[in-house]
Ligand SMILES: Nc1ncnc2c1ncn2[C@@H]1O[C@H](COP(=O)(O)OP(=O)(O)O)[C@@H](O)[C@H]1O
């Protein structure tokens with residue numbers, strides 16, 4: 001047995017666009033080991049976001065399979081799949097995707113509510129997560145009252161809500177200035193090194209890619225060797 005946590009087999013994805021098929025992925029095979037930090041790099045439009053969404057079960061491939069801890073993700077009913085996603089995967093997006101009407105604390109708490117975590121447990125875990133991302137003093141702020149870097153910290157705390165084994169981050173620093181970006185990368189790297197969270201990150205930054213254990217280069221929907 002290897003300790004492959006996430007594996008894709010022959011993934012393809014085509015999007016219909018004005019009657020033509022856009023081939024976004026053309027047979028992607030990869031394996032991510034538990035505890036790894038893997039960067040996914042490649043030019044704009046090469047399929048990075050598509051790959052990450054499919055790996056995380058947020059989108060179906062046109063063909064191929066995704067194995068999460070050995071489980072064929074898309075062989076499960078939607079409800080079980082949602083549970084697998086919730087229990088194992090945390091997502092971080094370039095555009096933060098926070099709920100605008102909820103405070104920082106409520107955003108972090110939201111996935112815990114979905115996972116039926118008891119309220120008493122939720123409250124202390126939210127506090128601890130906000131502390132971990134350095135935002136204890138912003139718990140009651142709405143997203144609009146936070147800077148980009150602070151929003152991304154909330155999003156990272158939210159991604160950790162259900163103690164995921166793996167974090168999938170799609171250009172998490174794409175909307176941030178370089179100093180703030182460096183802080184967010186340090187935070188993510190810390191989760192990988194200290195807390196052994198497996199990290200798969202799409203990035204355009206050669207520096208960020210250099211801090212990963214390895215990089216996967218995508219081009220025209222395929223892995224380049
Ligand atoms: N919803 C969609 N409908 C049609 N084409 C799409 C859609 N999403 C992505 N694409 C196309 O698929 C290809 C890969 O896109 P994407 O995965 O977003 O690449 P990247 O993240 O590397 O920039 C691109 O050609 C893009 O235009």
Ligand SMILES: [Mg+2]
Nearest residue numbers: 048049050170
């Ligand atoms: Mg993208």
